[in-house]
Amino acid sequence: MRAFPVRLAQAGLMAMNVLFPPKAAQGRNAFEAAAQHRLVSDWVASLRTADEEIRGDIRMLRARARELARNNPYIKRYLRMLRNNVVGPKGIRLQGQVKRPDGTLDKLVNDTLEAAWNDWASNPVTVDGKMNLRQFEQLLERTWAVDGEVFVRMVTSTRLNPYGLALQAIDADLVDHQYNRAASPGRNEIRMGVEIDQYQRPVGYWVWEMRPTSGIAVRGKRYFVPASEMRHPYYQDRPNQTRGITWFHAAMMSAHMLDGYEESEAVASRIAASKMGFLEQTTDSLSPPPGDSKKPLTMDVAPGTFEAVDAGWKISTWDPQHPTSQFPVFVKQMLRKISSALSVFYNVLANDAEQVTYSTMRSFSLIERDDWATLQEDLHDLWRKPLYETWLKTALLTPRLNLLSKDPSRYMAVRHRFRGWPWIDPEKETKAAVLAIGNGLSSRTAFLADKGEEIEDVLDELKREQDLAAARGISISSEAPDDEERLTESEWKAKQEEDGGRGNGDGRARTEPQAPGTQPSVAQ
Numbered sequence: 001m002r003a004f005p006v007r008l009a010q011a012g013l014m015a016m017n018v019l020f021p022p023k024a025a026q027g028r029n030a031f032e033a034a035a036q037h038r039l040v041s042d043w044v045a046s047l048r049t050a051d052e053e054i055r056g057d058i059r060m061l062r063a064r065a066r067e068l069a070r071n072n073p074y075i076k077r078y079l080r081m082l083r084n085n086v087v088g089p090k091g092i093r094l095q096g097q098v099k100r101p102d103g104t105l106d107k108l109v110n111d112t113l114e115a116a117w118n119d120w121a122s123n124p125v126t127v128d129g130k131m132n133l134r135q136f137e138q139l140l141e142r143t144w145a146v147d148g149e150v151f152v153r154m155v156t157s158t159r160l161n162p163y164g165l166a167l168q169a170i171d172a173d174l175v176d177h178q179y180n181r182a183a184s185p186g187r188n189e190i191r192m193g194v195e196i197d198q199y200q201r202p203v204g205y206w207v208w209e210m211r212p213t214s215g216i217a218v219r220g221k222r223y224f225v226p227a228s229e230m231r232h233p234y235y236q237d238r239p240n241q242t243r244g245i246t247w248f249h250a251a252m253m254s255a256h257m258l259d260g261y262e263e264s265e266a267v268a269s270r271i272a273a274s275k276m277g278f279l280e281q282t283t284d285s286l287s288p289p290p291g292d293s294k295k296p297l298t299m300d301v302a303p304g305t306f307e308a309v310d311a312g313w314k315i316s317t318w319d320p321q322h323p324t325s326q327f328p329v330f331v332k333q334m335l336r337k338i339s340s341a342l343s344v345f346y347n348v349l350a351n352d353a354e355q356v357t358y359s360t361m362r363s364f365s366l367i368e369r370d371d372w373a374t375l376q377e378d379l380h381d382l383w384r385k386p387l388y389e390t391w392l393k394t395a396l397l398t399p400r401l402n403l404l405s406k407d408p409s410r411y412m413a414v415r416h417r418f419r420g421w422p423w424i425d426p427e428k429e430t431k432a433a434v435l436a437i438g439n440g441l442s443s444r445t446a447f448l449a450d451k452g453e454e455i456e457d458v459l460d461e462l463k464r465e466q467d468l469a470a471a472r473g474i475s476i477s478s479e480a481p482d483d484e485e486r487l488t489e490s491e492w493k494a495k496q497e498e499d500g501g502r503g504n505g506d507g508r509a510r511t512e513p514q515a516p517g518t519q520p521s522v523a524q
Helices: 003-019 050-071 073-087 107-122 133-147 252-273 327-342 358-395 426-438 444-450 455-471 489-499
Strands: 093-096 151-155 166-170 189-191 194-196 202-213 216-226 276-281 313-318 414-417
Touching: 050 073, 050 133, 050 252, 073 133, 073 252, 073 327, 073 358, 093 107, 107 133, 107 358, 133 166, 133 358, 151 358, 252 327, 358 414, 426 444, 444 455
Parallel strands: none
Antiparallel strands: 093 414, 151 166, 189 194, 194 202, 202 216, 276 313
16 A cells, blocks of 8 residues: 555656656757767768768779778788689680570570670770780779779770770779769759769760870870760769779778788887897996997897906896787787678688688688679679670671671570689588489579589580590499499389388488489488
8 A cells, every 4th residue: 555655656757757857868869879978079970962972082092092902911812802703713704595486595596696705705805905804804893892983985996896896994083073063954964074964874974085295194185985885883882972982991991000000010029129238337337438438339249158247337138029919919800800891701811710610611601702792793783784785786787796687685695604612511512412402402503503603514514525435435424322223113112112111220221222313312
């Protein structure tokens, strides 16, 4: 009974707090991250459009990113990883998928497309005749990461290339970010050198003309490149973003600070390795300094010897301790931060295999491969697919690509094959794949696609091997498990009924002869 008045008083107090909140609660934010107090006084943030943020910093970001790409070993390591995992050592291959009206692949058309594309890609494709497609795309991916954007002009000319298409890379510095113009009747808006229409769709690009003078290129005047001739891959972090920024922006400060710290620690360690000492005269000594007073005092030291010091003098040593015990811990923490910003495995970026287990390496490698695969898809959507469309339109008008129809839409069904990755533990992964395929949970096509291979190529290669072996009278067919001959279907069923599913008496399943056409079983 006594609790009733107390509860009533508490309810009344809560009601008063709701109607008339205390001053401390009146200014409290619903989101802690939006609070304004002394602990976040150094948290400077502003609301600006994406282009306003980029316009003021894009040039400095690009310059510093290029400096890191030249001199920072960890950024250079990342760029090599990017080149090897996205474009790959063999480049991106084209595979025709054009089909006949009955749904089967048109081998003649696909072979013609692949042969013409490979001929174009393996020879110089740039306007200066210096790089083939694989080399150009490696440069493109590297430039995209460092500058944050790439400008490539599609130059249609049979004089520069027999297939009618040559590629011209344009430095991002030449698309002037300071060239801006407001929209007016009859004129489009220009944002940072990019002309856009009322829907913010790029109409064209204003590029500085470079004129060589005494071996030094100087800017002339701007010229206009229509958007239909220019490819501009970049990532949009926010809506209505016109230009791209370097991929390193979240890691640049940490990389620069770590570089300076390592340099300072290296210098300090070098000084610490040079032990030094000083001859110091005691306060009660009246004896003159030993030796010639006009020359600085020096002492020659040899291992295993002790030098006698005159009375009234003593030796004071200077022995700094570098590197400190916290040096490797700090470097690792900074590199983990940089690795997170670049979305790569720390141990791979830092070449540090210390205390790495198999399960850790496997888990992080699979996560990292998803990031590489995403970059591959982005390169396909923003670059490779538009490139093939342009190449096909120009190549069909030349004698180099001789097909029945000149309509490009009939030959757009192609696949751009990016590199895959081998399994970390091939034996275990292959056994798991065989088990999944045998139980209908996966397919050979999916298994080979994960490795960057096509089932058509594998089957064609197997067929060539079998024909070559047969021509020489050699059998290369696989044997049954445990060297047992495969039974016929009726013999296998009879064997199963006879055994009745008995085991080996040790808790393990027996290894049985395989039925015809089935996959070998894997003991658990």
